[in-house]
Amino acid sequence: MKGNQKTLHRQIRSQFQGKRHIPFVATDHEIGHGRNITWALRAKQAPEHIREAWIGTSWIMEVTASGTRDGKPFQATHLFLTSLRTTPEALLQLVRDRWSIEGWHWIRDTQLHEDAHRYRGNGAGVMATLRTAALNLLRLAGFRSIRSGLQAVMHDITALLAMARRQPRCLLKL
Template identity: 45%
Template sequence: MPWQTSKREVKRGRDITWTLRAMPASEWVVEQWPGSATIIAVRSHGFREGKPTDETRRYVTSLRTGADALLRHARQRWSIENSWHWVLDVPLREDTHRYREENGVQILATLRSLAINALRLDGIWSITEGIATLAHNSKGLLRLLGWREPAAEQHSG
């Protein structure tokens, strides 16, 4: 018999119910993925900004815990994933880029990650504000990337 739990969240234009069903991993699953303990299905359904949504995600985990804790873990994982993808999609407009060359796509993805990480290492958490601040500040951008101006030379005369 699977374990089950649900949680409803109403905020920021969303009314979503998350339902987790979990069961012990079968012998076959454990053979395929050693260390597996639990099979999980998380269904999120409801409304986002007035539009209906219904998604199911499935996981295999080594965690041996109750349904409530498993649901918390699954939601935290997607919260992290969604915040990373939001940064790529909104401020950096990754989805609007039409570059088709394979190496170019990989290079641009690496540069976007570099930009995000450099801003965050500098304490700038709003990527939109960081881009706006540094867009016309070449010295600030170079400083962020680790470049330091050479010390002024002293001339004796």
């Protein structure tokens, strides 16, 4: 739930403030890639006024991610509503999966300026495939930063072709 739905955002946020009873919780912990993050989901049945305005809604959720990223303190809280009827653990996994996808799209837009491209027809699919291949090649080559990887091979066709011919480490062990 983004801030552009101000009333709904305020209504959901108020349901998780103070000493209200939150019946459903789930947590998860992630260590790796420079992160040490604890994810906490708190969920409850959507109140009647939200279910009436947003037909089909069953749960409202607050998800907090807190810890460190690259040694720096990090905290983010997001609000959600959903029509899914499942366990809090499954809801938390769905939220984490969504953030993973959003992170991938953020890289594609900020580093490759994908949203600025105006390809049509088959060109859009071809360019998206080439961008995905480029990102995967940079990751396989060991670049933790897409920006530094792009800068390293941008004007070096030899390095780019060497990356394309390189076999992933997992295949070399066979």
